[in-house]
Amino acid sequence: MGQRVYIFDTTLRDGEQSPGVSLNIGEKIQIARQLARLGVDIIEAGFPISSPGDFEAVRAVAREVKGVTVAGLARADFQDIDRAWEAVRHAEQARIHTFIATSDIHMQHKLRMSREQVLEAAVAAVKRAKGFTGDVEFSAEDASRTEPAFLFQVIAAAIEAGATVINIPDTVGYAVPGEWGSFIETICREVPGIDRVTVSVHCHNDLGLAVANSLAAVLNGARQVEGAINGIGERAGNAALEEVVMALYTRKDRYNNLYTGVHTEEIYRTSRLVSTLTGMKVQSNKAIVGNNAFAHESGIHQAGVLKERTTYEIMNPALVGVSKSNLVMGKHSGRHAFRQRLEDMGFALSEEELNKSFERFKKLADKKSDITDDDIEAIVEEEMKLAPQTYSLDYMQISSGTAVVPTATIGLLKDEARLEEAACGNGPVDAICRAVDKITGINCTMISWGINAITAGKDALGDVTLKITTDGQRVYTGRGISTDVLEASAKAYINAVNKLIWEAEQAKAAEGE
Ligand SMILES: CC(=O)SCCNC(=O)CCNC(=O)[C@H](O)C(C)(C)COP(=O)(O)OP(=O)(O)OC[C@H]1O[C@@H](n2cnc3c(N)ncnc32)[C@H](O)[C@@H]1OP(=O)(O)O
Numbered sequence: 001m002g003q004r005v006y007i008f009d010t011t012l013r014d015g016e017q018s019p020g021v022s023l024n025i026g027e028k029i030q031i032a033r034q035l036a037r038l039g040v041d042i043i044e045a046g047f048p049i050s051s052p053g054d055f056e057a058v059r060a061v062a063r064e065v066k067g068v069t070v071a072g073l074a075r076a077d078f079q080d081i082d083r084a085w086e087a088v089r090h091a092e093q094a095r096i097h098t099f100i101a102t103s104d105i106h107m108q109h110k111l112r113m114s115r116e117q118v119l120e121a122a123v124a125a126v127k128r129a130k131g132f133t134g135d136v137e138f139s140a141e142d143a144s145r146t147e148p149a150f151l152f153q154v155i156a157a158a159i160e161a162g163a164t165v166i167n168i169p170d171t172v173g174y175a176v177p178g179e180w181g182s183f184i185e186t187i188c189r190e191v192p193g194i195d196r197v198t199v200s201v202h203c204h205n206d207l208g209l210a211v212a213n214s215l216a217a218v219l220n221g222a223r224q225v226e227g228a229i230n231g232i233g234e235r236a237g238n239a240a241l242e243e244v245v246m247a248l249y250t251r252k253d254r255y256n257n258l259y260t261g262v263h264t265e266e267i268y269r270t271s272r273l274v275s276t277l278t279g280m281k282v283q284s285n286k287a288i289v290g291n292n293a294f295a296h297e298s299g300i301h302q303a304g305v306l307k308e309r310t311t312y313e314i315m316n317p318a319l320v321g322v323s324k325s326n327l328v329m330g331k332h333s334g335r336h337a338f339r340q341r342l343e344d345m346g347f348a349l350s351e352e353e354l355n356k357s358f359e360r361f362k363k364l365a366d367k368k369s370d371i372t373d374d375d376i377e378a379i380v381e382e383e384m385k386l387a388p389q390t391y392s393l394d395y396m397q398i399s400s401g402t403a404v405v406p407t408a409t410i411g412l413l414k415d416e417a418r419l420e421e422a423a424c425g426n427g428p429v430d431a432i433c434r435a436v437d438k439i440t441g442i443n444c445t446m447i448s449w450g451i452n453a454i455t456a457g458k459d460a461l462g463d464v465t466l467k468i469t470t471d472g473q474r475v476y477t478g479r480g481i482s483t484d485v486l487e488a489s490a491k492a493y494i495n496a497v498n499k500l501i502w503e504a505e506q507a508k509a510a511e512g513e
């Protein structure tokens with residue numbers, strides 16, 4: 001069995017530093033509860049000195065969220081540290097996380113402090129925090145750009161002053177994996193007292209390397225990884241914790257059987273919650289939690305996954321809380337996936353029907369990027385001739401505008417006879433439906449109406465899908481396609497009515513048998 005890597009979640013602190021994100025107390029508690037369910041070891045709930053609201057939020061998380069260490073951030077400043085302690089003191093396990101920058105750039109330009117002053121401030125801060133709690137984390141901000149000898153000196157002094165966790169941040173995401181790994185290895189080997197503390201890393205993603213750097217660090221002795229759900233955080237963000245956790249899990253062979261306490265099945269739910277409450281969308285191709293992370297659109301991949309999931313999936317989606325792989329029907333899909341989707345939808349097609357439907361599906365997919373089950377249903381129904389077209393649209397004339405009552409005159413064909421009616425309505429679509437109802441003698445209620453553009457541009461093909469009912473129980477879906485939205489609506493309505501008539505006839509025939 002390998003060793004444990006502790007997961008320090010800073011979604012509520014560094015994650016909240018993402019431009020445009022501000023979480024209120026209730027939202028922080030909601031996320032913190034889910035993080036505890038996820039099984040992270042430490043929740044950095046905020047930066048208590050930063051505002052009264054954040055102080056209250058950290059305090060509320062510390063009081064209410066159990067089974068996890070709650071940390072508050074503080075500069076190397078007594079007021080900050082005292083405030084952080086006030087906020088976290090009621091936690092089951094409270095940590096003060098204090099930091100100061102150690103790189104020449106930061107010391108000279110930002111802090112305007114000498115090395116001696118920084119060293120002194122770091123030691124004083126750790127001692128102050130240690131007076132409140134045994135669990136003190138010290139971070140040397142901008143460690144990756146710090147002169148190593150000075151960094152080692154500050155770390156050793158912080159340990160001597162009582163720090164229990166030493167965090168080495170790549171604050172500006174400057175490090176690259178090989179270099180970062182050996183930097184951490186040197187720290188773990190050379191700094192006096194380092195074997196008495198937990199070594200942590202906190203990597204930023206400015207070069208897209210935050211996760212790779214975090215993993216390089218754990219291979220070289222780090223035993224705490226800091227990061228945020230969905231990789232949110234300052235600028236390009238922090239290491240995405242779900243990626244770190246799943247990399248350690250999936251490639252334990254490469255990571256010396258290191259393990260975390262995370263309940264991976266809670267990952268997806270946590271990601272959704274964070275995305276919803278922060279308003280930061282997760283990109284579709286994001287590893288582990290993106291919409292496409294377990295989706296397959298190309299036929300060769302779909303056929304492979306249908307035969308054996310592991311052909312194209314290195315993780316079982318259920319492991320991260322995604323119910324199952326998603327075979328997306330589109331231009332690149334093949335017959336295997338098409339057949340499977342039809343079976344899932346309850347259709348049993350002959351080989352010939354399947355081939356014909358597949359051809360039509362491919363033609364539609366060339367025009368439409370997002371093929372829905374409604375599209376597939378429409379194709380199959382037409383191919384299988386499930387519902388004969390009792391009525392079809394012959395012509396329509398609509399009068400509509402801001403100052404006239406919408407009126408529709410409709411001509412339908414039934415057994416070569418032309419049937420005509422006119423009706424007024426609340427809008428032109430309503431007028432069309434009423435005119436059709438007059439002809440068919442069936443009064444339908446429209447439950448929903450929606451339109452998708454199949455093609456782009458002003459002359460886009462509109463694809464109307466609507467649902468009707470007569471008894472509030474049985475619902476019939478109709479589809480119609482036209483460059484004219486009203487014509488597409490009329491066709492869709494007539495299509496749904498034809499299905500209703502067909503089903504009634506079938507029922508009657510069954511009764512007579
Ligand atoms: C790498 C990181 O993510 S660090 C965390 C960054 N997060 C944040 O800054 C979010 C919360 N911050 C805030 O709300 C505010 O910046 C506050 C309340 C902390 C401070 O606000 P202000 O007092 O108005 O100071 P301001 O933010 O303008 O400047 C920061 C000051 O802290 C000093 N400082 C920065 N880091 C440290 C540190 N670790 N220890 C001591 N002093 C520090 C700066 O030198 C500067 O001091 P100066 O006023 O003497 O120039």
Ligand SMILES: CC(C)C(=O)C(=O)O
Pocket residue numbers: 014099139140141142167169170171172202204
């Ligand atoms: C406060 C520290 C750990 C930080 O966020 C950073 O250096 O990026």
Ligand SMILES: [Mg+2]
Pocket residue numbers: 014169171202204234
């Ligand atoms: Mg940071």
